Amino acid sequence: MREIKAATIRQKGGPFQVEKLSLDEPRSDEVRVQVVAAGMCHTDMVARDQLYEVPLPIVLGHEGSGVVEQIGRGVKKVAVGDHVVLTYMWCGHCKPCLRGDLTYCQNFYALNFGGTREDGSTATRDANGPIHDHFFGQSSFGTFALVHERNVIKVPKNAPLELLGPLGCGIQTGAGAVMNALKVSPGSSFAVFGGGAVGLSAVMAARVAGAAIIITADVVPSRLALARELGATHTINSRETDPVQAVREITGGGADFTLESSGRPAVLRQAIDALAIRGTCGIVGAPALGTEANFDVNGVMTTGKRIIGIIEGDSKPDLFIPALVELFTQGRFPFDKLVKFYTLEQINQAAEDSEKGVTIKPIILLKEGHQYEV
CATH class of the missing domain: 3.90.180.10 (Medium-chain alcohol dehydrogenases, catalytic domain)
Incomplete structure (x- = not known):
């Protein structure tokens, strides 16, 4: 031993x-x-x-x-x-x-x-x-x-090993949610609710994926400032502005993709309500076991919205983690x-x-x- x-x-x-x-x-x-x-x-x-x-x-x-x-x-x-x-x-x-x-x-x-x-x-x-x-x-x-x-x-030996651990969970969760699960497409609109490590990783991934509009909603000004630095085209302070209304105004009717990373049921409702017709909301925020949330059933059904749960960014780690390392090495992530x-x-x-x-x-x-x- x-x-x-x-x-x-x-x-x-x-x-x-x-x-x-x-x-x-x-x-x-x-x-x-x-x-x-x-x-x-x-x-x-x-x-x-x-x-x-x-x-x-x-x-x-x-x-x-x-x-x-x-x-x-x-x-x-x-x-x-x-x-x-x-x-x-x-x-x-x-x-x-x-x-x-x-x-x-x-x-x-x-x-x-x-x-x-x-x-x-x-x-x-x-x-x-x-x-x-x-x-x-x-x-x-x-x-x-x-x-x-x-x-x-x-992973390659020329990458800074001290930095790479978060790629094993939090970073790959946010990035993978965008790239693997939601499959955010070039020219699309994307909004993340929550500007922590997972949410900001999603912002960077949305930029790599070519989203035209990238929105971050959070309540901490410093996180919103960092989101802009990392690729967000718009930020929303949810304490000051109704994020659903703001997303709808920015995108002209709703986002093609949203991601809920805070683990708060009320914020999940906002992420669903902020979707465009046929939009998709991904859930990565983890509340306590047994937590329930609500949404407008007709608002989802009649607009063809999708709500999907995402674990670890739907990542196949042997492929995805080295890819993220390469993007980091190139300065793109x-x-x-x-x-x-x-x-x-x-x-x-x-x-x-x-x-x-x-x-x-x-x-x-x-x-x-x-x-x-x-």
């Missing part, structure tokens, strides 16, 4: 506690990764606060990036020394997986929120016994992570403008800053000798 340092959650609501733990050797189909950095996502707080129930104690973190340290004897996808991004987990054998719908894996919740491998085992322990892990197949709020070969994605770095000991501050909107995308640095300023 390898000794690691990791942030655990031992009670509902936290705090994160930095502790020394032990991590198993990789099995035949597993990869042990020295984590360089891990993004912090809203879903980490959702799990911490038990809005989605996860077993405790647990090591969270699901936007890891790092270097392959050791591989199981059956691993062919990566080699020791490869630079990798860690992403969500899927089973590979259920009907949705077999038809290529990886993000809708029949076992998605168990594999990503269950706190164990698929067989119910864990790889992490403290002096008293097992600690739940494998959060999103990785639990990357630690100096090392043990992952399946399936959800480790090789500058997601580095969303981030701020923290040490592992500052993880609770990172969570607080994220929840207050002070930081859009915190990244926790886990390997000493990093080149980024904390």
Whole structure:
């Protein structure tokens, strides 16, 4: 076993506690990764606060990036020394997986929120016994992570590894919602409701996709200013202006595509109401389990609107994450403008800053000798 340092959650609501733990050797189909950095996502707080129930104690973190340290004897996808991004987990054998719908894996919740491998085992322990892990197949709020070969994605060594972790979840969710799920088309109109990391990633993706009108609605002026910098043609402060009316005025009747990223039912209603005839609204915001929302049934039916749920941007990570890295390298997808770095000991501050909107995308640095300023 390898000794690691990791942030655990031992009670509902936290705090994160930095502790020394032990991590198993990789099995035949597993990869042990020295984590360089891990993004912090809203879903980490959702799990911490038990809005989605996860077993405790647990090591969270699901936007890891790092270097392959050791591989199981059956691993062919990566080699020791490869630079990798860690992403969500899927089973590979259920009907949705077999038809290529990886993000809708029949076992998605168990594999990503269950706190164990698929067989119910864990790889992490403290002096008293097992600690739940494998959060999103990785639990990357630690100096090392043990992952399946399936959800480790090789990336070029010339890309800045400390930055890349958020591509594994939040960034690919927003970008993939635009590119893969909604299929925003050149010349179309797109409006995102919520200007956090997911929403702003959607803005950048809509620009890459060639949307002519790109609208961001949020209540934080600094986020709206950044949205314009990243490609939004229009911004709406929803505290000052009715966003539905504003979108309709800007687009001349409604947006072709909208995306709800706030997780608030009232905002979802706005995103649906702001659609044009035959428009499509995507849902990526994650409220507590059991949350219900309402919409005008006739308003949807008689205009042919579509409402679709989107998980992880409908991404096939082995293809999509390297594509996002290439777009970043070309300067066409500058997601580095969303981030701020923290040490592992500052993880609770990172969570607080994220929840207050002070930081859009915190990244926790886990390997000493990093080149980024904390």
